[in-house]
Amino acid sequence: MCGIVGYIGPKQAQEILLEGLSKLEYRGYDSAGLAVYNGETIGVQKSKGRLSELEARLKSRSLPGNLGIGHTRWATHGKPSDENSHPHVDQEQRFAVVHNGIIENYLELKEELQAKGRVFTSETDTEVIAHLLADLWDGDLVSTVQKVVARLEGAYALGIISEHEPDKMVAVRLASPLIVGVGEGENFIASDIPAILKHTRDIYVVEDGEMAVITREGVQLMKTDGTPVQRDTLHVDWDVVTAEKGGYDHFMLKEIYEQPKAIRDTMAGRIKDGQVDLSREIGMSEDQINNIERIHIVACGTAYHAGLVGKYVIEDLVRIPVETDIASEYRYRNPIITPNTLVVVISQSGETADTLAALREAKKAGARVLAITNVVGSSVAREADDVIITWAGPEIAVASTKAYTSQLIAIYLLGAYFARIRGTRAESELADIVTALQQLPEKADQVLGNTTAIQQFAQEIARHEDLFFLGRGLDYAVALEGSLKLKEITYIHSEAYAAGELKHGTLALIEEGVPVISLATQEAIYDKMVSNIIEVKARGAHVLGLALEGDQELHKSVDQVFTIPKTLPLLTPVLAVIPLQLIAYYACVARGYDVDKPRNLAKSVTVE
Ligand code: F6R
Numbered sequence: 001m002c003g004i005v006g007y008i009g010p011k012q013a014q015e016i017l018l019e020g021l022s023k024l025e026y027r028g029y030d031s032a033g034l035a036v037y038n039g040e041t042i043g044v045q046k047s048k049g050r051l052s053e054l055e056a057r058l059k060s061r062s063l064p065g066n067l068g069i070g071h072t073r074w075a076t077h078g079k080p081s082d083e084n085s086h087p088h089v090d091q092e093q094r095f096a097v098v099h100n101g102i103i104e105n106y107l108e109l110k111e112e113l114q115a116k117g118r119v120f121t122s123e124t125d126t127e128v129i130a131h132l133l134a135d136l137w138d139g140d141l142v143s144t145v146q147k148v149v150a151r152l153e154g155a156y157a158l159g160i161i162s163e164h165e166p167d168k169m170v171a172v173r174l175a176s177p178l179i180v181g182v183g184e185g186e187n188f189i190a191s192d193i194p195a196i197l198k199h200t201r202d203i204y205v206v207e208d209g210e211m212a213v214i215t216r217e218g219v220q221l222m223k224t225d226g227t228p229v230q231r232d233t234l235h236v237d238w239d240v241v242t243a244e245k246g247g248y249d250h251f252m253l254k255e256i257y258e259q260p261k262a263i264r265d266t267m268a269g270r271i272k273d274g275q276v277d278l279s280r281e282i283g284m285s286e287d288q289i290n291n292i293e294r295i296h297i298v299a300c301g302t303a304y305h306a307g308l309v310g311k312y313v314i315e316d317l318v319r320i321p322v323e324t325d326i327a328s329e330y331r332y333r334n335p336i337i338t339p340n341t342l343v344v345v346i347s348q349s350g351e352t353a354d355t356l357a358a359l360r361e362a363k364k365a366g367a368r369v370l371a372i373t374n375v376v377g378s379s380v381a382r383e384a385d386d387v388i389i390t391w392a393g394p395e396i397a398v399a400s401t402k403a404y405t406s407q408l409i410a411i412y413l414l415g416a417y418f419a420r421i422r423g424t425r426a427e428s429e430l431a432d433i434v435t436a437l438q439q440l441p442e443k444a445d446q447v448l449g450n451t452t453a454i455q456q457f458a459q460e461i462a463r464h465e466d467l468f469f470l471g472r473g474l475d476y477a478v479a480l481e482g483s484l485k486l487k488e489i490t491y492i493h494s495e496a497y498a499a500g501e502l503k504h505g506t507l508a509l510i511e512e513g514v515p516v517i518s519l520a521t522q523e524a525i526y527d528k529m530v531s532n533i534i535e536v537k538a539r540g541a542h543v544l545g546l547a548l549e550g551d552q553e554l555h556k557s558v559d560q561v562f563t564i565p566k567t568l569p570l571l572t573p574v575l576a577v578i579p580l581q582l583i584a585y586y587a588c589v590a591r592g593y594d595v596d597k598p599r600n601l602a603k604s605v606t607v608e
Contacts, residue, residue, distance in 0.1 A: 002086075002100040003027055003072040004178070005195040006159040008169050009186025009216055013068030014058065020188075020195035021051055021070050026244050027192070028394030029072035030080035030377065034058070035087035035096035036068035037166045042096050046085035067166055069159040069189075071098035074394055075376035077106070078123025088127040090134035091119055094163045097133065099126040100191050101155035101176040102391060104269035107280075109151065129158065141165040142213055142226075145172060149211075149224050154268055157206075159189050172211040172224060175264070180204040180212045180219050182233055187214045193236055193243040202233040250595040252397035252489070256581050257448055260441035262402040263574065265391035266409040267437060274431050276416040282370065282386040289421045292342045296335060296367075297324040298358045299346035300605070302400040305481040306372075306407035307346050309573050310415075312474050316570060317415040317433075319424050327354035328608070330361070337365035344370045344414075348395060348403035349604040350378020357608075359383055372410045374403050388414065397596045398603050399489050401581050404481060405444075408574050412437055436568045440575070443565040447578045453562050454579050457544050458586030461515045462490070468506070468516045469496040469580075470536070472529050475519035478573045482517065482580030489588040489598045499532035512540035517580070519546045520554055521564065521572045533557045546576060 003024030007013045013036045021032055032054045033046025043063040047054040051072070071086035078084040087096040103109070106125035109132065114120065118131045129148060136147045141162050149158075155175035161168075171178055171189045181188035181196035181203050188196040189212070193203065204219060206212050210229055213220040221229040238247060248254040270278060282289075295314060297307035307324040314322045325335070327345070331354060337343070343362035347355045350373040359380060362369050371384035374392050381387045390406035416433050419425040425433075461467055467486065469479035479496035486494045497506050499518070510516070516536050520529040534557050537543055545558035548566050555561045564575040588595050 002074050002191070003029065003195065004069070004098050004100055004157055004159050004189065004191040006069040006098070006161075006169050006171065006189035006214075007186070008067045008214055009183065010066060011186065013065055014063045016199070017068050017070035018051065018055060018058070019198065020190060021072050023194040023197070023240070024072050024192055025051060026396065027072070027074075028396065029074050031073045031075075031082070031085035032071065033085040033087055034063055034068055034070045035089065035161065036063035036065040037161055037163065038063065038065040042089065042093055042161065042163055044087055044089060044093070044096060046082060046087070048080050048082050048085060067161055067169060069096060069098045069161055069169065076102055076389065076391060077125040079377040083122045084124050086126060088122060088124065088130045090130045092134065095130050095133040096161050097126065097129045098159045099129060100157040101174075102265060102268045103128060103152055103156065104154035105152070133160065133162070137164070141168065141170060145170050145211065146224055146226060149174070155265065157191055167215055169214045170211060171206060171214065173206040174208050178206040180206060180214060182219060185216055187216065187219055189214060192246070193238065194240055197236070197240055197243055201236045203236060204231055204233055249589070250397065250585070252399055252401060252585055252595050255395055255397055255402045256578065256585065258393070259402045259405045259578065260444040260448070262390070262392035262406045263409050263444060264441045266406040267413065268391065270413055271434055271438070274434055275420060276413050276430075276434060278388065278413060278417045281388045282417070284368070284386065286421050288368075289418060291340050292320055293338060293340040295320050295322045295342045295344060296330070296337070296362070297322060297344045297346065298327050298330045298355065298362070300327050300352050300354055302404045302481060302484060303346040303348060303355070303407060305477060305484065306404055306411065307344070308477040308480065309408055309474060310344070310346075310411040312477065313411050313415045313570055314418070317419040317425055318422060320418070327352065327358040331358040337362060337367045339366050341367045342370060343367045344372065345380055345384065346372045346407055347378075347380050348374045348400055348407070350375040350380035351604050351606050353606050353608045356380055356383070372407055374406070395603070398598055398601050399485055399584070405574050405577065409437070412571065433568060433570070436571050440567065440571060443567060443575055444578060446565050447575055451582055453560065454582045455586045457560060457562070458583045459590050460542075461492070461583070462587040462590035464515055465493060466509075466514060467492055467494040468510070468514065468536075469494065469519070470499040470502070470516060470532060471496070471519035472499050472525045473522050474569070474573050475522050475529070475576065478576045478580065479517070479519055481577055482583070485581055485584035486587065488601060489584055489593060489595055490591055491593065491599070492587065499529055502532055502535060507535065507539070510536050510539040510541050514541050516541040516543045517546065517583070518543055518558065519576055520551075521546060521548050521576050522569055524569065530554070530557055546579060
């Protein structure tokens with residue numbers, strides 16, 4: 001995830017910025033850069049790759065000065081490259097800007113600025129901000145920044161400096177974290193606390209829609225319309241390790257709680273006027289989309305489970321036959337790939353060896369390949385014909401959580417986009433799906449806001465060695481993911497079953513006290529699911545039921561019920577998986593295992 005740090009004070013900014021950026025390295029990044037005002041002009045140095053590469057460049061041309069901003073970039077718009085690294089500057093290099101987040105209307109702004117003769121040097125959304133600052137410059141930095149942000153749509157944390165007013169730094173926030181660190185005769189900005197912890201523990205948290213004007217002597221907070229904001233500083237007593245995890249005990253928990261943001265970000269800029277538009281991501285003509293005869297979704301592990309949801313979603317919305325396959329099977333099984341087969345590969349890292357090999361096999365057979373991946377510039381992203389990036393930001397915990405939910409969002413967007421083009425769903429139905437998608441972040445927040453029952457249940461199952469997950473339809477696909485999460489971090493043996501399959505063998509394993517997590521969120525097959533629950537309950541299972549808010553029935557057949565907010569049945573997996581992730585997390589903590597680095601597993605599986 002991108003990181004921001006900024007400094008104004010008596011010391012050399014370069015060292016402070018580099019040191020601050022090094023404290024953000026753990027978040028993952030693909031390039032880095034600094035802009036420092038040297039008393040006359042703004043100097044910029046940036047580089048693709050590790051911070052050490054930037055440092056090497058700074059050895060041959062350092063950036064002296066006491067005011068500066070720095071950035072570590074996790075690519076969203078445009079591949080990792082020197083040009084796409086931040087800071088970005090306007091043509092005359094009078095303004096420099098670092099940005100975390102996504103500017104959704106950057107293409108419109110870019111075209112408008114290009115028409116005025118402004119020359120862009122990167123593929124990023126951020127560069128429009130630097131050019132807009134120059135374009136709207138009115139002789140006052142604060143009011144110019146206000147005019148600029150009034151033109152921006154999306155999410156941003158910004159750090160801005162200008163040669164015109166080198167006595168200050170301006171920071172702005174909308175839906176992307178930003179803090180101001182208060183020192184003595186020096187002040188800081190940062191996207192995350194660890195970046196400035198060495199210098200100060202007194203911070204202002206900048207809220208959405210606010211900006212901060214920072215000089216050596218002080219900090220002025222205001223809303224972006226100029227209304228002053230009064231706020232006390234916060235004293236942070238976290239150590240560096242706690243600060244890296246944003247105050248959470250583990251990265252996995254932090255990432256679980258980042259899901260509302262990851263969901264929102266993955267939709268950003270892809271819904272326009274109430275309709276899904278993926279024409280920027282997918283270069284297929286309407287004819288090509290209309291001609292698709294079958295879809296193969298290929299992936300590994302958690303991404304494969306997202307693909308299983310994809311089968312239901314795409315078949316339901318688009319009425320194209322979909323096969324979802326495990327990449328290590330698909331690559332060796334000689335699948336039937338016709339010229340009108342679309343192969344969708346899903347990979348968080350974009351580097352999984354089997355997924356990449358499957359992609360290459362599909363291309364060799366003449367298929368068009370669409371990738372859903374979290375890493376811009378990854379092998380999968382580079383080799384696919386079309387790419388939908390999931391904007392979940394880097395995942396550090398080995399157990400995937402926010403990548404999965406953002407993969408689901410990418411799949412819904414794909415299904416709704418194809419359904420519109422192929423006319424398989426009425427406009428009004430698609431509009432309902434878009435509305436329901438937009439409500440998901442808030443509903444995910446609700447699930448995360450009330451986890452006491454989940455924590456208690458997790459304590460209970462932590463004592464067991466075997467556990468079952470049951471579900472039908474989409475609930476079964478989610479059950480598989482819940483079971484994988486539990487296995488990988490708690491080492492409890494668990495299995496997910498399509499509930500209708502129980503009596504074909506598995507029921508023999510159910511005995512007194514065996515924990516069973518039963519998902520019953522799909523209204524159309526609810527009664528069938530309840531019958532299966534009664535079957536396991538009758539054999540003594542200890543059952544947790546996962547149901548929709550307002551459910552009046554399930555408590556009669558299970559030991560405990562946990563509810564999630566209602567949404568469209570097709571979208572329920574996004575909310576249903578969250579309690580399962582939390583059960584795995586809290587059971588792992590109760591068993592005392594390493595949550596973020598489970599035994600035998602690696603985050604990116606680049607070998608077969
Ligand atoms: C499980 C997990 C793995 C990955 C799998 C594919 O929590 O993270 O199952 O989903 O190794 O990885 P990517 O998505 O990077 O291809």
